[in-house]
Amino acid sequence: VIVFYANVAILALLAGVCAMALNVLVGETGIFSAAQGVFYGVGAYTGALVSIHLTRSLVFGLVCGIVAGAVAALVFAVPAVRVRGDYFIVASFGFSVIVTTVFAQWKPVTGGSAGLIGIPTPTVGPATIGDTGGFLLCALAVLAIATAVLHYVVRRAPLGRMMRAVRDDELAAAALGKSPAMVRLVAVVLAGALSGFAGVVYAAYVAFVDPTGFDINQSIVFLTMVILGGAGTFWGPLAGALVVTFGTASLGLLHIPGGLVGPLQQICLGIVLILLMVFWPGGLGAIRLPRRPGAGSRSDHSDHQARVGARQREDAR
Amino acid sequence: MSLLTQLVVTGIAFGALYGLAGMGFNLIFSTTRMFDVSIGATYLVVSYLFFSLVHDLHISLAIAIPLGLLAGAACGLLFYGSVFTWIERRSRGGFFTYFVASFGILTVVQNILSMIYGSGRVFVGQELLKPIGPGLLAVPRVDFLALAVAVACYVGLDALLRRTPLGVRFRALAENQALLTIIGLAGRTWYALAFALGSVLIAAAALVSIGLQGISPSDGFNLANLAIAAMLVGGLGSYRGAMLGGVVLGLAQAVAVWRLPGAWNSAIAFGALLVVLLVKPTGLLGRAR
Numbered sequence: 001v002i003v004f005y006a007n008v009a010i011l012a013l014l015a016g017v018c019a020m021a022l023n024v025l026v027g028e029t030g031i032f033s034a035a036q037g038v039f040y041g042v043g044a045y046t047g048a049l050v051s052i053h054l055t056r057s058l059v060f061g062l063v064c065g066i067v068a069g070a071v072a073a074l075v076f077a078v079p080a081v082r083v084r085g086d087y088f089i090v091a092s093f094g095f096s097v098i099v100t101t102v103f104a105q106w107k108p109v110t111g112g113s114a115g116l117i118g119i120p121t122p123t124v125g126p127a128t129i130g131d132t133g134g135f136l137l138c139a140l141a142v143l144a145i146a147t148a149v150l151h152y153v154v155r156r157a158p159l160g161r162m163m164r165a166v167r168d169d170e171l172a173a174a175a176l177g178k179s180p181a182m183v184r185l186v187a188v189v190l191a192g193a194l195s196g197f198a199g200v201v202y203a204a205y206v207a208f209v210d211p212t213g214f215d216i217n218q219s220i221v222f223l224t225m226v227i228l229g230g231a232g233t234f235w236g237p238l239a240g241a242l243v244v245t246f247g248t249a250s251l252g253l254l255h256i257p258g259g260l261v262g263p264l265q266q267i268c269l270g271i272v273l274i275l276l277m278v279f280w281p282g283g284l285g286a287i288r289l290p291r292r293p294g295a296g297s298r299s300d301h302s303d304h305q306a307r308v309g310a311r312q313r314e315d316a317r
Numbered sequence: 318m319s320l321l322t323q324l325v326v327t328g329i330a331f332g333a334l335y336g337l338a339g340m341g342f343n344l345i346f347s348t349t350r351m352f353d354v355s356i357g358a359t360y361l362v363v364s365y366l367f368f369s370l371v372h373d374l375h376i377s378l379a380i381a382i383p384l385g386l387l388a389g390a391a392c393g394l395l396f397y398g399s400v401f402t403w404i405e406r407r408s409r410g411g412f413f414t415y416f417v418a419s420f421g422i423l424t425v426v427q428n429i430l431s432m433i434y435g436s437g438r439v440f441v442g443q444e445l446l447k448p449i450g451p452g453l454l455a456v457p458r459v460d461f462l463a464l465a466v467a468v469a470c471y472v473g474l475d476a477l478l479r480r481t482p483l484g485v486r487f488r489a490l491a492e493n494q495a496l497l498t499i500i501g502l503a504g505r506t507w508y509a510l511a512f513a514l515g516s517v518l519i520a521a522a523a524l525v526s527i528g529l530q531g532i533s534p535s536d537g538f539n540l541a542n543l544a545i546a547a548m549l550v551g552g553l554g555s556y557r558g559a560m561l562g563g564v565v566l567g568l569a570q571a572v573a574v575w576r577l578p579g580a581w582n583s584a585i586a587f588g589a590l591l592v593v594l595l596v597k598p599t600g601l602l603g604r605a606r
Contacts (some may be wrong), residue, residue: 082598083594087553089416091591094588260432263428267428268423274422277415277421
């Protein structure tokens with residue numbers, strides 16, 4: 001069971017990277033994407049192809065994964081950022097369908113729906129990463145790097161403020177000379193690059209990639225993690241990823257006939273979504289907890305309040 | 318009759334289906350401002366109910382079709398009356414809240430149905446797939462049926478919106494919801510009616526579609542997205558745009574089948590969506606914002 005949970009923990013941490021990346025779109029920039037699984041997949045396929053055909057070096061694979069994720073995100077973002085916020089999700093769904101089809105049909109490269117098997121174990125410098133502990137460290141490292149990047153971009157750099165400006169009042173942001181479309185584009189590319197980064201480790205760890213792992217359902221699960229944890233909070237999406245991954249994995253441990261596990265997990269997720277929207281539309285991160293005075297997360301909280309306020313004003317119009 | 322002409326006719330039939338669903342989505346969204354993906358759930362419930370009635374219980378179409386339409390309206394009212402009003406009372410949510418909650422409804426319904434009926438595709442009404450006649454008429458009947466239903470619904474909805482007091486109220490809500498709320502002309506009753514009527518359109522789409530392509534649980538989300546995609550291609554807020562957009566998507570799919578393996582057709586339809594967004598972000602008939 002400990003090994004089982006160590007496995008789950010690796011997947012949960014990687015999902016956490018994707019959820020935090022997706023939060024840049026959902027929470028900070030205010031656009032809803034159902035394509036995050038695709039960039040995870042692009043990273044995973046890139047990592048798999050690099051390690052099969054070129055080199056087992058994980059660092060090289062990670063760089064390729066970042067580039068591939070960013071390029072895929074750019075291809076998606078150029079048409080998609082032109083559409084009004086609410087409908088972005090439809091464009092992202094469309095993109096997800098297109099890329100999943102490419103994964104499943106481009107047989108010479110992606111192996112078609114059978115996927116790619118026999119991905120060799122990766123190396124970092126002289127060391128080979130073979131066991132669960134090694135991958136756990138790897139996943140933690142990836143998470144740490146992604147967190148550092150996100151913390152810098154979202155909380156420190158001007159870009160983060162521009163994203164929130166576009167989220168809260170697109171017109172005002174545009175009036176100040178910031179192109180909302182350009183800010184969204186950068187946000188999508190950043191999120192895509194980080195997911196691609198996580199995807200490489202996924203491919204190396206599971207040693208197998210196939211199209212079903214990165215389809216629309218996976219994207220929706222990422223979206224659920226962000227919403228559950230609290231869109232627009234910094235650590236919320238990571239918490240959401242841990243809760244969702246461990247929760248669904250534990251459901252799999254119960255003695256339920258195999259064919260029913262998937263639908264049951266989905267039904268639970270659906271019910272969680274409905275109840276969340278009714279009771280805590282801001283996610284778990286928005287529930288008021290007693291806070292230590294001077295804690296760094298205060299700014300998150302006021303951010304969130306601003307966001308809720310902006311939404312309500314939007315409704316009133 | 319050449320393969321291409323046949324494909325074009327089928328493409329238009331599918332396009333009519335997407336347009337029909339797009340009109341249903343638009344009626345709900347423009348009137349209530351609730352981004353409702355649970356139309357996919359309505360679509361699934363109606364389709365599977367119809368399948369059970371006709372296939373398992375051998376009930377005649379004359380009874381099953383009205384029952385299907387009623388079930389659609391009932392689903393719309395149920396979803397609105399339970400989850401949507403619940404959210405309205407508690408938090409006055411925005412786009413995000415309604416989208417996520419309706420997505421939750423869709424997920425739950427889709428998976429319950431897939432546990433009951435299995436995740437495969439089921440068919441009913443095979444006789445509809447027979448061609449009408451030889452030569453030029455070698456087109457499945459159901460294609461004409463789809464087109465006829467879509468045109469009838471469009472004409473009916475247009476007349477309703479233009480000529481009846483209810484239609485005027487809907488158009489006024491679409492134009493300026495805030496004003497109508499202030500002067501007390503907006504209310505839950507009207508929203509409920511919009512949900513019911515929009516869901517009947519979705520139900521009509523479901524009944525047509527089960528003849529065209531059968532039904533599988535994953536169709537619900539797909540249809541909701543194609544309906545919204547049809548609106549995006551045609552131009553937001555326009556019923557004519559929804560029909561036109563639907564036909565564009567349907568034709569794109571048909572042409573894809575002509576040259577590529579069948580698995581590509583959804584990808585090509587959404588590819589067409591992205592191309593339209595790139596060229597004209599407001600949609601083909603869209604007004605500049």
